[in-house]
Amino acid sequence: MGVEGVAIFVNGTVGVGKTTTVDAMSDLLAGKLIPHAVIDLDRIRQAWPAAEEDPFNHRLELLNLEALVSNYRAAGMTTLVIAGVIEKKTAVAQYEEILEQWQLIVVRLTATELVRKRRIEARHIADPVGRDWHLQRTIELEAVLDAANLNEVLIDTSHESPSEVAQRVFDAAEKNAPI
Template sequence: MTNGEFGIFLNGSYGVGKSSALEHLADLFAEAELPFSLFDVDWFHRSWPPASTDPQNVLTEADNIRAVWTNYRRTGPRTPIIAGVITQVEDLERYEQCFEIPLRIVHLTASPDVAERRLRGRYSPSQHRALAWHLDDHHRLTRELHQFTSHDLVLDTDHCTPAEVAALVVEEFAPQLHS
């Protein structure tokens, strides 16, 4: 691991604003001329069918992330900014192994009503199965996330725009990136 380097991991259940905040973080990092690379982990494991030896696609996801991170690192030092879900220490360890640096975890939360409203806005009527699955699983995942206590920052996104969430994350971590 490189001394002083770290990545920023936006952690949370569905509908809390991880992907939206990720985009705004990219804008703020670019404006501050801080080198970064974005990772929305959903795009690194979304394939079907999964391997019989990797039913949740977590090993495939890790291999894909590691390969892309290796490519980004060839262009020079940078901060990985990741949106995904970490519910247990094993998840954190797997991601830290992919990036070979420690990760600062930002737990984004939202009330059930706000998360549901956001999820309903994300899916079209033809995606009703995906919406129903995410609405149903949101509560389970939220409970698991509250049991995982290795968060460096917790932000309630109910009354914050994604840009405001990103600004709070930059305010918390950017000073450490300049040093």
């Protein structure tokens, strides 16, 4: 079966603006009259308790993603915009298998550590335990993503508005596949 659409995977550590960017991408695509769906992987894997051997519910995420992709394809969507984290090259293959009829384009967002920390502190102002966990995780995950070297397009979100970042993501994706 041939390619039916484009899946733009917005990758990055905690606090780089993945969710904000995919929301802005939705506005941009709607303005261009491009049928699309936004998928936030954090939301579709959010369940408690997580299995001890799968603390981030990755298996549940993949199962839910597979169902969503099928439903969005049936509904006529031509573009998927996915916010999430790809830590390993092997995970890219898992997403490609699920998105078999979609051309996968991975765009990694980055931001300075100071900017990420400020965003996390603002988001978790009433949740000091969550704040502390996310402040530690942003540093750990940034190192994991750097080491993975997935050769994604890199876009720094430190000094741009969400709409500017969304436009840059769109432009980068369109270089690889017409949207």
